[in-house]
Structure formats: C-alpha cells, structure tokens
Amino acid sequence: MPLHVRNTMLDIETIMLFVTASTLLALAPGPDNIFVLTQSMSKGAKPGIFVTLGLCSGLVFHTSAVALGVAAIFQTSLLAFNILKFVGAAYLMYLAYMSFMSNSKNKVKANKDNLSPLKLYKRGIIMNITNPKVSIFFLAFLPQFTNPSSGSVTLQIFTLGAIFMLCALVVFSSIAIVAGKLGNWFNSSKNAENILNKLAGTVFAGLAIKLAMSEK
Numbered sequence: 001m002p003l004h005v006r007n008t009m010l011d012i013e014t015i016m017l018f019v020t021a022s023t024l025l026a027l028a029p030g031p032d033n034i035f036v037l038t039q040s041m042s043k044g045a046k047p048g049i050f051v052t053l054g055l056c057s058g059l060v061f062h063t064s065a066v067a068l069g070v071a072a073i074f075q076t077s078l079l080a081f082n083i084l085k086f087v088g089a090a091y092l093m094y095l096a097y098m099s100f101m102s103n104s105k106n107k108v109k110a111n112k113d114n115l116s117p118l119k120l121y122k123r124g125i126i127m128n129i130t131n132p133k134v135s136i137f138f139l140a141f142l143p144q145f146t147n148p149s150s151g152s153v154t155l156q157i158f159t160l161g162a163i164f165m166l167c168a169l170v171v172f173s174s175i176a177i178v179a180g181k182l183g184n185w186f187n188s189s190k191n192a193e194n195i196l197n198k199l200a201g202t203v204f205a206g207l208a209i210k211l212a213m214s215e216k
Contacts, residue, residue, distance in 0.1 A: 010145070010156060015163065018145045022164045026171035031207050035127055036172045037179045038200040042099070043115060045180025050117045052172040054124020056165045061129045063161025066138045067154045081132050085211050088130030092208035095123075099201030133214060 010018075026033065032055050040048025064070070073080050128134065138161070146156040 010147075010150065010159060014145050014147070018160060018163060019167060022167040023171060026168045031131065031211070032128065032168070033172055033175055034203060034207065035124075036175050038203045039120075039123075040176040040179035041183035042197060042200045043120075044183060045177045047115060047117075047120050048176030048180055049173050050120035051124040051127075052169060052176055054121040054126075055128045055172060056124075056169045057121070058125045058128025059134070059161060059165045059168065062135045062138045063142070063158060063164075065135045066142055066161070067157040070135070072139065084130055084132040085214060088127070088132075089208040089212035091126055091130060092204050092211065096201045096204035096208060099197050099204060131211060133211075 036048050036052050036055065039051045142157050142160045142164075143153070145160055146153050150156070
C-alpha cells in the first residue's frame, strides 16, 4: 500500500516526481522567468521578488481554472483564448513602452518612485493570468499526477498547484537575487542602465509579439 501524505491524497513518489518536473519546468527559459530576470536586472533583486510573488499568485487562477474546468474553455473556445492573450500582449507592450521611455534621467526617477511593492506584485499577477497558455499547460500537466482512486481529484489538483507555486517561488526568487546582483553591477554606469532599460523593453516587446502570435 502506498505511503500517503495527510490531507494531500498523493503518495510520496508522485510528489517527488512532481517536484522534480515542476522545478525543471520553472528553470526552463520561458516568459515568466525571463520577466523576473529583466525586472531584477533593471530594478533590483527586491522588486524582482515582488514580481515573483505576483507571478506565483497568478498560478492560483490557473490552478482554479483547471480544478473547476474553466481551462477547458480556453482550450475549446478560440474567442476566449484570443481575448485573454491579446490583453496580455497589450500589457506587455505597455511595459515595453515604459522601459524604452525610462531612458531620460527624470523619467527613470519617476518610474522607479512609482514602482511600489504592491504595483510590482500586481504586475506579476497580470503578466501571469493574461497568458491563457498557462491554463492550457496546467490542464495537460496537473491531471497526469492525480489518481481518482486516491480521493477527490479537485483537491489533488489544488495540492499540485500549490506545490508547483512553491517550486516556482524558489526558482524565480533565486533568479531575482542573482539577476539583481548583476543589475547592481551594470547600474553603476549610466550607459549600462540605459542599455538594461532598452534590453527590458525589447524583451517585453518580444514576449508580447510571441504571445499575440501564439496558437492553442
């Protein structure tokens, strides 16, 4: 009889396999960790961690979508998929514009003053929940680790989603800390700061185009 973890209804082997897969997926280059990387390099490790908290909080939306069956709508409805992805692409383009415009000294100061922890946190949430491909990915990924004979599949989905969030939090926070240190070194030069802003803007624009052109 498999060993069960209380209140999870998932056996230890499944949990360990899921943690390994989730960590590797979080490490693989993608929109979220690239977003954390660019934000941390241009703004610092602490802002990057607040963005990370937002991104991980956004995963609650996608986990709930899978557990409640909403993710299937994004998979089957082209209209719903396109609406959400274009909202996300528009937001990324806005971030790209702000990054390019922050090259002047006064605008850089104003932009940094406005980036409160709450705004950074919201930025991460918006970035995450406006990507319908995350819901579709979760719809394909999470159920593979469930076992209907072990109890409520819905509860298992929420448990797996929580574990994935913890894995992403650890990985993305580590990226934020390392990128923040690199950013501090680059930011000692005014020209380097402008280069980082342009790099961030280019990355945001690229992610926006990639999201807008994505298909189910």
